[in-house]
Amino acid sequence: MARCLYLGSFLFTKIVNTPRISMRVKTCLIKTWTPHSQGKTAKCSTFSNILIKINDMYSSSGKSWLLTSSDFYSLSEEKVIIHFINQDGIRTTTAVTEGQTLLDVVVNKNLDISGFGACEGTLACSTCHLIFDKTFYEKMEPTVDEEMDMLDLAYGLTKTSRLGCQVTVQKWMDGMTVQVPQEVRDAVGSKGNQ
Numbered sequence: 001m002a003r004c005l006y007l008g009s010f011l012f013t014k015i016v017n018t019p020r021i022s023m024r025v026k027t028c029l030i031k032t033w034t035p036h037s038q039g040k041t042a043k044c045s046t047f048s049n050i051l052i053k054i055n056d057m058y059s060s061s062g063k064s065w066l067l068t069s070s071d072f073y074s075l076s077e078e079k080v081i082i083h084f085i086n087q088d089g090i091r092t093t094t095a096v097t098e099g100q101t102l103l104d105v106v107v108n109k110n111l112d113i114s115g116f117g118a119c120e121g122t123l124a125c126s127t128c129h130l131i132f133d134k135t136f137y138e139k140m141e142p143t144v145d146e147e148m149d150m151l152d153l154a155y156g157l158t159k160t161s162r163l164g165c166q167v168t169v170q171k172w173m174d175g176m177t178v179q180v181p182q183e184v185r186d187a188v189g190s191k192g193n194q
Helices: 002-016 023-037 045-060 069-073 102-108 145-151
Strands: 079-085 091-097 129-132 161-163 176-179 183-185 191-193
Touching: 079 102, 145 161
Parallel strands: 079 176
Antiparallel strands: 079 091, 129 161, 129 176, 183 191
């Protein structure tokens, strides 16, 4: 709660003092934040949801905004450490927030994995194919049929393969290592290095 109040106060001040944000939006924010900052609400989820809606509204209108989507993810208190090994064998370690897909992590953190997630998570390719350690793989939610269909097209398929767009980061994944296969094949069947 204390961290939420600190971050909320910072963002609230930043938003209210930004001239390009309409008075209607500022008024809505003030009405929501004031009781929250006085301890009258137990969670910061209402305020966070309003911030996300404001961000989405301004982003979709083509206006520049104060925060990116990865900034919102970074507001969470809990971080999970994930290790990625790219197709060249280079290991990258990153701290991420629960709730993101592994595809989101690669894109938002700008990790050095070329060609990763060509379909942007629509289950239309296998370019976000990842190989997991058996102990982590066995704890994951079961693979859905659509994901299995795309994995059938993937090169280097293993018994512990999943698509990064279908794996959501959870706290128990802390310390997990995932490996990118050396070759990929997208939905139209073209083969190559990523």
